[in-house]
Amino acid sequence: MKEILFVVENGCHICTSHGVNDSGYPIIYLGKKAERVSRYVFSKTFGYWPTRIVRHSCDCRRCINPNHLFEGSRRDNSADAVVRKRFPVGEKHWSTSLSDSDVLYIFKSKKDSKFLAKKYGVHRDTINNIKSGRTWSWITMNKPRTMRYGSGKFLLTGGDKLNASYALQL
């Protein structure tokens, strides 16, 4: 699989390795199927393939920062502008109902996944993936710079611009 590269601009991860489609979204080929890179990143980050459309809180179509991606319904589309205003661009991005500190708590917690899933209102798989380090490892295991996705990987070409606190949130 072709390596996914990006540069960091204002917190966005601007995909530089993959061409964009007519709508301006970077496209990756999974076998013969063309998919948006953002959807691919979403699936690898959150541990499941999005069943609904993946939207950007930052309104930048070339951005593949998982912290800027969230799943929404098509019906929500017309409300996009409202949503974006409600969720400010910057370090406070939301992507799932879990915050960075939630993820850390889950990772360190001795409680079982059923309990934690109920507490946070997420699927048990989400909890198990966090505990095993399959997802969110850049937070729980301090793996800020490179995320490996199967044979593909993220390479931070804009790494020089990062400070430590930001890198931890990638």
Ligand SMILES: [Zn+2]
């Ligand atoms: Zn972004």
